[in-house]
Amino acid sequence: MAAALLEVQGVVKRFGGFTALNRVTLQVKAGERFGLIGPNGSGKTTLINCISGSLHADEGRILFDGRDVTTLSAHRRTRLGIARSFQIPKPFTSMTVRENLGIPLEYAGHARAHAEAAEVTDILRDIGLDAKAHLRPAGLTQIEMRKLELARAMAARPKLLISDEAMAGLSSAEVDDILAILFRLNAQGITIIMIEHIMRAVMRFSERIVVLDAGERIAEGPPDAIVRNPAVEKAYLGE
Amino acid sequence: MRRTGVTLVVAVAVVAAGIALAGLRVNPYVYFAGYVILQYVVIATAWNILGGYAGYVNFGTPAFFAMGAYTAVVLIQSMKAPLPVLILAGGLVSALLGLGIGYLTLRLRGTFFSIATLALSVVLQTVIINWEYVGGSRGLSVIRPSEPPFGSYVTFLFTVMVGLAVIAVLVARFIEQSWIGRGLAALRDNEEAAECMGVPTLRLKLFATTVSGFLLGVAGAPFPYYVTFVEPNSAFALDYAVNALAMPMIGGTTSWVGPVLGAVLLGSAQQLATVTISSELNLLIVGVVLVAFVVVAPEGILGLVRRLRRR
Numbered sequence: 001m002a003a004a005l006l007e008v009q010g011v012v013k014r015f016g017g018f019t020a021l022n023r024v025t026l027q028v029k030a031g032e033r034f035g036l037i038g039p040n041g042s043g044k045t046t047l048i049n050c051i052s053g054s055l056h057a058d059e060g061r062i063l064f065d066g067r068d069v070t071t072l073s074a075h076r077r078t079r080l081g082i083a084r085s086f087q088i089p090k091p092f093t094s095m096t097v098r099e100n101l102g103i104p105l106e107y108a109g110h111a112r113a114h115a116e117a118a119e120v121t122d123i124l125r126d127i128g129l130d131a132k133a134h135l136r137p138a139g140l141t142q143i144e145m146r147k148l149e150l151a152r153a154m155a156a157r158p159k160l161l162i163s164d165e166a167m168a169g170l171s172s173a174e175v176d177d178i179l180a181i182l183f184r185l186n187a188q189g190i191t192i193i194m195i196e197h198i199m200r201a202v203m204r205f206s207e208r209i210v211v212l213d214a215g216e217r218i219a220e221g222p223p224d225a226i227v228r229n230p231a232v233e234k235a236y237l238g239e
Numbered sequence: 240m241r242r243t244g245v246t247l248v249v250a251v252a253v254v255a256a257g258i259a260l261a262g263l264r265v266n267p268y269v270y271f272a273g274y275v276i277l278q279y280v281v282i283a284t285a286w287n288i289l290g291g292y293a294g295y296v297n298f299g300t301p302a303f304f305a306m307g308a309y310t311a312v313v314l315i316q317s318m319k320a321p322l323p324v325l326i327l328a329g330g331l332v333s334a335l336l337g338l339g340i341g342y343l344t345l346r347l348r349g350t351f352f353s354i355a356t357l358a359l360s361v362v363l364q365t366v367i368i369n370w371e372y373v374g375g376s377r378g379l380s381v382i383r384p385s386e387p388p389f390g391s392y393v394t395f396l397f398t399v400m401v402g403l404a405v406i407a408v409l410v411a412r413f414i415e416q417s418w419i420g421r422g423l424a425a426l427r428d429n430e431e432a433a434e435c436m437g438v439p440t441l442r443l444k445l446f447a448t449t450v451s452g453f454l455l456g457v458a459g460a461p462f463p464y465y466v467t468f469v470e471p472n473s474a475f476a477l478d479y480a481v482n483a484l485a486m487p488m489i490g491g492t493t494s495w496v497g498p499v500l501g502a503v504l505l506g507s508a509q510q511l512a513t514v515t516i517s518s519e520l521n522l523l524i525v526g527v528v529l530v531a532f533v534v535v536a537p538e539g540i541l542g543l544v545r546r547l548r549r550r
Contacts, residue, residue, distance in 0.1 A: 052435055078437040090432035092425050094493065103425045106418055108437025156437055 307459025337452020378470025491541025
């Protein structure tokens, strides 16, 4: 059995009087395809923010690759190997697609390389953005923007990639396109956490799923068990 | 490497041209006005390191400029320190101010950062007004050292400012074209994404406030010798805040060329207006030109040129 790459231990996050995450614990194994689901407002993105370092947990610990990263800033965690894409794409608007990838490559990719590197060309070809390398993000379509998010995260050379709703609002064929990319990345040895509302995609992709509801972990298991879990059904559909 | 060589040759040529111009001893007003324009090249370039590259709009330019000027006043009063010492000390004190303010305020984003820097200027002016040693609100006369090179002290200060402007532009250009500049551009575009892509955003912002502060202080340090009478209202003048922002905006904020262009054009226009029409018209010109640019060419002259070229 593979060791845990990421361990979230009893993480609590409050915003004023509102508890967004209440003692959430989970483990992600190295090389795993991990799904994180839950209704809107259940705390998925807050949990991702706590893992990537955009937010800091009020209580609990986060271990990555055997190291306690709970108090590390986001950029330090990225350098250790945690990369993420954003639910609402946040490209560097004044730069071309290629230059967008140059930033993580230069700052986190341990390469001292920049936008002109062959590595950027490789990633862009893998993800299918090579024809758009010279464009600014404003000239991209929705799906290309999502691909840019993933490509930029990949340029950080992560061990763990967190894909935050990379498929929301895409057509069925486009969802398959993104899924294929994520499968390929996983085959290269990258651990992936997928947060998604499109059940067809999460169920097909994930080896194991954790369900959040109102900041609490309510279920964990392989996709087929999750679908049959009455607590999950209740969280999504009510009584 | 070759590009660096060319840059240095150009820099040396500019300084040499400045010294040659000083040697010509043309109408003294040329040096008098030239000093102000060059001072604005330094100020606009310094402002742009934080405001243009990092996207943090600083309304507190007068505070940093005046810190340089008053540091010089203190050193002149206490020990008659030579000009190079004044410039270095003025720069260092303003750099510290930049670092401190950066640390206190950079967690504020957008408008809130700008308001905080504006407040800084008001607070520091109040402190100076109540500090008798540097002249308080009445101001203080400063006696220039005798026997300057180039015949007059203003001509000499003009050549000094040529050198300082060249240094400021070289620093800005280096930052812009290095990994630091690329990191600043990333955090300007989206700070959260930049941080998540490995960019140490807080450290880069502190670097920008410190360097920007240093250069603003450097611009202010020769000021007491230039005006020979320093008082808070002129050292903390609103003109600096407005011009520091307007010049890069008019020239274009994404490259070191922009602030230089803006400072030369707007600075010259202001000097011309002061002589030919009235000295009160200065800020009006800036205001009108700035509004025109924001409406017609929000990316400044550089953006305009780029757009025309693409056609």
